Amino acid sequence: MLELVDVKKQFPQPGGGTLTVLDIPKLSIDAGEQVVLIGRSGGGKSTLLHTIAGITKAxxxxxxxxxxxxxxxxxxGRDRFRAGAIGYVFQTFNLLGGFTALENVRLGMTFGSGRHDIARARHLLERVGLADRMHYKPSQLSVGQQQRVAIAxxxxxxxxxxxxxEPTANIDPANQQTIIDLIRDTCREEQVALLLVTHSMQVAEQFDRIEKFEDLNRAMATASI
Known part of the structure; x- marks a missing residue:
């Protein structure tokens, strides 16, 4: 499902030259597999996800x-491919404030297929426990509820x-486990491969496969961001 081979990403520096942020010889994830990537904050993990998603070009x-x-x-081309093949749960949710939970989920379908499957949108919101909040806007939802909309x-x-x-980064400790369980269970039901990034060992230890970012990324031996 996912294979990285000799992936590199550099950024220009203010004083000249470049900083290598990613230098990854190999990473592969099978269809339906769930993998956690653990590493310290600010180490380039988000850059890796952006590169996998095609938001940033390798x-x-x-x-x-x-x-x-x-x-x-x-x-x-990357935008079109991402819309149809890759889902992304951001730290900051990125919900559109002028739209309801149901409308935000339906917009996710528009980006992918151009079709509005309202039955699926409702099903996903019911699956994440928001059957009674479908017509609420983000400002009317708690932080945890907003994250659930983002997952749907x-x-x-x-x-x-x-x-x-880092899907639990902005969630209070009482609800962090609920979010992790929700993501994993829903991916399992939908047969979706999962790559989850975290700096929390408590989260990482729940996965059968743990990848350490400092071992995966050779750039961390000489640089940090």
Whole structure:
């Protein structure tokens, strides 16, 4: 489902030269597999997810998702591919404040297929425990409820791969386990591969497969961001 081969990403520095943030020889995830990537905050994990999603273009190597090397696609091509094959749960949710929970999830479908499957949108919101909050706007929801909407939206387009970037970072401790369980159970039911990024060992220890970012990324030996 996901294969990275010699992936590199660099950023220009104010004083000249470049900083290598990613230098990853290899990473692979099978269809339906759930993998956690653990590493310290500010180490480049979000840059890796952005590169896998095609939000950021790799400077070298292969980023193969569901058989397609998205590193070879144009920006527009990466956007189209991401909409149809990759779900993304952001730390900051990125919900549209002027739209209800149901409308936010339906927009996730529009980006992927251009179709509005209202029955699926309702099903996903029911699945994440928001059957009675479908017509609430983000400002009317708690932080945990907003994250649940974001999870439902990320699955709206029936992705093959879900990327979750520190999904409990802005959630109070009492609800963090609920969010992790929700993501994992929903991915299992939808048969979606999962790559979840965290700095929490408590979260990481729940996964059968743990990848340590400092072992995966050779750039961390010489640089940090």
């Amino acid at each position: 400077d070298g190597g292969q980023v193969i998702v569901n058989g397609y090397d998205i590193a070879r696609l144009s920006e527009a 939206r990320s699955l709206a387009g029936r992705p093959k791969l879900l990327l979750a970037d």
